[in-house]
Amino acid sequence: MGEAHRFPLRIVDGLRLEKPMRDALLPGRVLYDDGGQPRTLPRYFYEIPSWEHALNVQLSTNFALWEFIQTDVREAAPLRTFPRYVPCAVTLLALALERFRAGAGTFVHIAANGGYRSPRHAINTNATTHSWGSAVNIYRIGDVFLDDRQAIDRYAALARQTIPGGFTREYGSARGATDDHLHIDLGYVLSVPHDAPADHLGFGSERRAS
Numbered sequence: 001m002g003e004a005h006r007f008p009l010r011i012v013d014g015l016r017l018e019k020p021m022r023d024a025l026l027p028g029r030v031l032y033d034d035g036g037q038p039r040t041l042p043r044y045f046y047e048i049p050s051w052e053h054a055l056n057v058q059l060s061t062n063f064a065l066w067e068f069i070q071t072d073v074r075e076a077a078p079l080r081t082f083p084r085y086v087p088c089a090v091t092l093l094a095l096a097l098e099r100f101r102a103g104a105g106t107f108v109h110i111a112a113n114g115g116y117r118s119p120r121h122a123i124n125t126n127a128t129t130h131s132w133g134s135a136v137n138i139y140r141i142g143d144v145f146l147d148d149r150q151a152i153d154r155y156a157a158l159a160r161q162t163i164p165g166g167f168t169r170e171y172g173s174a175r176g177a178t179d180d181h182l183h184i185d186l187g188y189v190l191s192v193p194h195d196a197p198a199d200h201l202g203f204g205s206e207r208r209a210s
Contacts, residue, residue, distance in 0.1 A: 006195075008057055009046040009065075011088065013197045024076035025085060026119045031127035034176060039127040039188045041119060042087035044196045050082050059094035062101055062108075068093070068115035068136070075113075076120035086116045087133030088191040096163045096186060097136065103162040104155065106142035111181055114139070127188070129167075135185035137178075146182045159184045 014027025028043040048054050054066040068090050073080070101108045113123065114137030117130040129135035138155070139146055146152050149171045156168040159182065169176060169183040 007046075007091075007193075009048065009053070011193055011196050012045050012047050012085065014043050014045055014085070016197070017085070020078045021085065024078045024118050024120045029119070031119060031131075033127040033188075040190065041127075042089065042132055042190055044088050044192055045085035046088060046090070048082060048084045048086065054084075059091050060098045063094045063097055065090075067110045068133070070110070070112045070115065071117060071121065072113060074122035076118050079118050087131075088193050088196075089186070089189040090116060090133040092189060092191060093134050093136065093186060096166065097184075099162040100159050100184070103158050104141050107140075108138055109140040111137045111139040113137075114181065129185040129188060132188050132190070134187060134189040135183065137181040137183050139181045141182075147180045149179075152178065152182050155182050 014022065014025050017025070017027075025045065026041050027045075029041050030038045031041060033039055048057075048065065048069065051066070054069060055064060057065040059065055059068070065086070069084060069086055071079070079085070097108060113121070115130070115135075116133045117124060117128070119127075119131045121131075124131065141155055144151050146155060152171045156171075159166050159168050163184065163186070165186065167185050167187065169178045171177060171179060173179055
């Protein structure tokens with residue numbers, strides 16, 4: 001493939017990053033979801049050199065990279081500055097959201113802390129698909145704020161219709177439900193692009209979280 005057509009972000013092996021970043025991203029480690037199932041975290045990431053890059057890189061026709069990496073001071077300190085890293089599965093999520101946006105027929109707004117969050121983000125508890133780069137929280141679609149049952153149920157049904165295998169959280173205040181946004185995810189996706197660095201390190205003891 002010619003350089004002109006190459007994706008404009010470098011792919012990195014998380015196991016080769018400096019220790020502070022590895023401690024934030026936990027590449028290849030195992031976390032447990034709310035049901036007690038082990039889930040292996042992503043190992044391969046896109047490196048984002050600057051906020052300017054995040055603003056200018058289009059992951060799909062209507063979604064730019066910056067929309068998926070907005071976090072606040074609750075994010076792990078190494079990921080509040082640049083370079084930053086996002087799992088490679090974020091490109092698949094953007095394509096899925098294009099189908100959803102086409103079905104909605106209008107703009108889709110991702111909440112702050114509603115895209116990628118590292119495993120060390122303070123609001124995380126157990127394994128969350130946000131740490132796989134495969135989940136979004138949507139707070140507004142067009143002029144509709146998703147803060148009541150009617151709106152959330154309506155667009156959750158649209159998400160399940162337009163995204164094959166897509167998961168949405170039910171409306172409510174109980175754990176695992178939502179009453180102020182629409183949660184959509186693709187599951188615990190591990191994406192290894194063709195240009196990923198050759199695997200010669202293995203996972204070994206890196207796989208299990210302490």
